[in-house]
Amino acid sequence: MKSSPVKTLVGLIFVSLLGCQQTPKSPPEVTEPLSANDTVAMSLQQQALNSNLAYELVESLTVEIGPRLAGSDKDLMAVDWAMDKLKGLGFDRVYKEAVQVPVWERGHASASVVSPYPQPLVITALGGSVATSSSGLQAEIVRFDTLAALKEADSASVEGKIVFIDHKTERHKTGKGYGKTVGGRSRGAVAAAEKGAVGIVIRSIGTDHDRMAHTGMMRYKEGVARIPAAALSSPDADQLTLMLKRSDSVTINLNMSPKGHGVATSYNVIAEVTGASKPEEIVLIGAHLDSWDEGTGAIDDGAGVGIVTAAGKLIQDLPQKPARTVRVVLYAAEEVGLVGGKTYAKEHADELDRHYIAAESDFGAGRIYQIDFRVNEQVFTQLQAQTAVMANNGVVKGNNQASGGPDVSMLPKLGVPVASLRQDGTDYFDYHHTPNDTLDKIEPAALAQNVAAYAQFAYLMAQSELDLRPILAKK
Template sequence: MLAIMIGVTACATPAMQSNVSETVEQQILDAARSGSQGYLIVEGLTTEVGQRLAGTEAEARARDWTVEKFKEIGLQNVRVEPFTIPGWERGVETATIVSPYPQQMVVTALGGSVATPFGGVTAEIAYFPTFEDLVSAPAGGLDGKIVFISGLMDKAPDGAGYGPANQKRRSGASEAAKRGAAAVVIRSVGTDSHRFPHTGQMRYAPDLPKIPIAALSAPDANQLERMFEREHSVTMALNIQPRASGDMPSGNVIGEIVGTERPDEIVLISGHLDSWDLGTGAIDDGAGIGISAGAAQVLIEAGLKPKRTIRVVAYGAEEVGLLGGFAYRDLHKEDLINHVLATESDFGSTPAYEVLLGVTEGQEVIKAAADALGLPMGERGTNGGPDIGPIAALGVPTMRFQQDGTDYFDLHHTPDDTLDKIDPDDMAENVAAFALMAWLAANAETDFRSDTGN
């Protein structure tokens, strides 16, 4: 184990130092594993606030709630760092097969989408089995049609299938608009078989028309594919009425355990506070708020005083483009050299199965945490998490506990993202991992950077 030197005199032997280190580490693990700090935080957030769409009154209530919770658990310097985002709100959303087999379908607008004309659009569907098929299609030929993009997402513990599947959500509208389409529906970016559509942010290319885009539930996408096996022509009526709500307030909530010896040096642990508006944002990312703030609470309740400052950040507006992460980067750009390590929990509440490194020096510190938790070191690098990416790109060292996300995308961005999907014991294990890692990093002699400061 890595020696922490807590309460050890200058004349202590190496054996004495190791024993003290192991005692403190075990104290942290025992307190976290036997406690419910993280679970109670996510339970409170999802119950007392609920869904927290970025830029809405609900996200504002979540910031207020988090400020009070951070103060309650004993964090210092609790504050909101505000920023402004382009607001977007959901409206009416329906999809109906008009012919040849009339029936209702379950659909949801993608974040950032424009609306259909009032009353909707009715048109023949152009079916593309994959996003790549649409990209390969010639220009023209889709004038006035509703494009349907299917394509299954593969399950994987690390969520590797998400990036490829997400191309249709991110870029499907602009690719279809380029070819003259009137609207787009996609198979939801998810791995479940439930009749819940998955929302999520999309993007428009700046030089192309903006057309509406929505996601079908997986069973409805299957149903539509079966129709095309029987018929050459299928007509849909699609009506989605989201609206842009102009500039709206968001913000990052911050609280700290101030360091005793090097308070200006920061170990940053985090989750994101906003969620989509269909469920209550339990796994995405109430769990991350509970894990990071719960880890700090464990250390505070144990009376442990780190040498460096441990900063907890609840990022705002992550779902709509990592806007909280970029706002944090911009506000703290001159101070990032003092951020010695950063990580985020944003992959649900299941326990980690490996530890990933984005550091140059001090790998033995993080390996000490991994060994104490019984976790292997992964071979891939990491940017620390979605909201950590912007500061990682400027040289902040990172690590990440890679959680098992095999089933994460069954729930992700759906109405089914609710508290009952979280196991309190799993939360406690994640809290233990974050608390131990933050403690070791805050007391280590290394700054986790190379000699050049990168």
Template sequence: MRHALLASLILAALPSFAAAQAFDSAALADAAKLRTQADSDSGAYGLVESLTTEVGPRMAGSPAFDRAVEWAQGKFKSLGYDRVYLEPVTYPVWRRGHERAEVLGPFPQRLIITALGGSVGTGGKPLDAEVVEFATLDALKAAPDGSLKGKIAYISNRMERFKDGHGYGPAVAARGGGANEASKKGAVAVVIRSIGTDSDRMPHTGMMRYAEGVAKIPAAALSNPDADLLSNMIRRGKPVKIRLDIDAGLDGQKSTYNVIGEIRGRELPDEVVVIGGHLDSWDLGTGAIDDGAGVAITMAAGALIGKLDRAPRRTIRVIAFANEEQGLFGGRAYAQAHAAQVDAHQVGAESDFGAGRIYAFSAGVDPAARATVDEIAKQLQPLGIEYRVDKGGAGPDIGPMAKLGMPWAQLAQDGTDYFDYHHTANDTLDKIEPKAMDQQAAAYAVFAYLSAESAADFGRSPNGEGQE
């Protein structure tokens, strides 16, 4: 009995023993140093202030995005990264011109809209038609074929607010597929309630896509108050006619770049820990929370690691991805270029959910590396970050690599108010709290450093999951 009890105690202690062996005392001391230093002054807020002030909106394909590439190169170099380089990314260029809308009758008023990314225009002249409201995309799908001939479909579903943003998925289907479903029913255009949780008169843009073989019709989003206004008019029982005047469309292709900075590893420089955010933004605001914050957080985290007396065992690779907004082009290009090096990627994590504090940590790694991840989670706890086992998923731009098997981690940000500003003119620097940026940079620095320093290999993602 005594021997059996001793054996059981030894077995129970093995996971903690393995975790202790994953990091030596010097590594844990460096992690504590990073946590304390970054949480007091990480430099992340200064980076996002610089990006939004000196570059501002940086829609993919625009001259401003070219300036953002130059900005990112310059910042990586000034922050002391060991290696700074570019990798090409090619994509179609979408152009926004003007966009106007108004109710012609029975209650003439102006409407505040924005064209959805990828939309065609109204053909160089205003489009006048009666509006038919649908509560959801599914309701539009259920409409009889041909029932919307010559009319404008209006989808009025409202997004719900949650800390983790899970109301976005059910609501955003209207944006992505509304034009296709409306066109199939004979509609000449579609308007949707903005995919957002605010009550500001600022519409939310975002990408939509046309299906093969379906006639392309203009697609736009109404601000939430304007959607309420239009619904109120329709409820009065009289036909409501609106005018849309949109100039938008595709304008060739362009090649730009993912911008990459590296802190080189001391023992395994060809093995990498990837962190980053996307450098592009929509054109309405200055892209502070989406995703200037993510670029600044991860750039600052890597720079702090680079200032340690001892470089990490593996390389820290920070990526400012190109054109996430219009189709994950930067993430897909990176995965295509590095598909043969999946096993050299220890783990990847992306900051692309605003500037709210990180409240939870999770990871998708090989089960054999679980004890090491447990220890990383323990080192994140002083920052107020809980550990969620078997939760979460990879970020958008690292999703393509995660699908190839790269392990991933999620440092979940508080997104309670994220969709108040997402893809709007209200996405500006004043929405960011500097101390929240420090907490996030501290978390990314600790996570990336310990992941790179670990004696354990994280293997392959057990399920190959990514989020897009």
């Protein structure tokens, strides 16, 4: 019996896909006949796996611009870079929207043990920290295993000292160890100051053993003293702990000169593939354009910028556009408080009811292994069936408890369905927020697999006829 043209096309695509995969354990199962949408999705996968566009974009961003701290000159250079790239890629519409962002200058940061075992320490200022005096800050340290232990401590044991939170971040594929320790970075200074501490140092929120400190944002609280806050490299945190086992009193000196400079204007940069029949409805895929200033912002989040831009470009170039508009959003100032994401939600409040679904790539360049949603429970199983073709790219069915990613995390409470395309983050926190966040940490083939997943997701959602609202409330 003669094969149909659709089945022949599917067969050719399937054989080609097998050649593109990295030594799969077993051939993926393909159920025939595939829908027209599935056939396009498989074609998008093939094109993505054969393309270097995402990697070329990350290389261009990290080499030509480099670190892109919100509110800095390099931040505005990155905005111009993004506008030029998106226009050059031929998106139907490219524009930018102003965002007011905090401006903070890192300055210098150094530290040393004064007694009983004098030696230097490797630190970095936490984002938003105030400076010490020009002569530095010298005090005895008091160690706590966790932020919770600090909060339970007697103020008399903390007053006049530098708090040291020594909470190790566990390594997990999902990155869940970060959530257990990051509170010490973001809220530790307030908890310490409330008990009379004069400064705080934390074990870096990272899973590496390099003598390299991890930066990241911290917060102050109105009415609570603002104390200098820094992160220690993991080996230096170990060193302090070993000293405390030998001596009841360890004194260190911190010398830091960070400074705030008010606010400045940055931009969310947006590109669109106009929908063919439902252009007013939006499938949003995003990443953040800013980065910390220690590395070159390759995995955080140059990779995401490359992934969603390349995915959008594949859809832009389809012979027939999908029903809904696919909107690529490169957010401003994620690192300093999700500022671009919050501004987007506010400025687009009148059209959020037309956002069909949203997802953000902001977890490096590890391969995507699972897709989670947060949608109407009544259609969840059908939605999983609609995206089942993604299994050919190694992306299996997940749960219905997605957050969507940092810059879209505020959208579910506003009624917008979201998806989380889960990446392998086993080594992500080895490099996160350090000088080691550089281009060489990205595997081009893994990056291309991400592009394939985002292109398939965005296309299938732009074509879906399911009603994803009301979304499932988090349990």
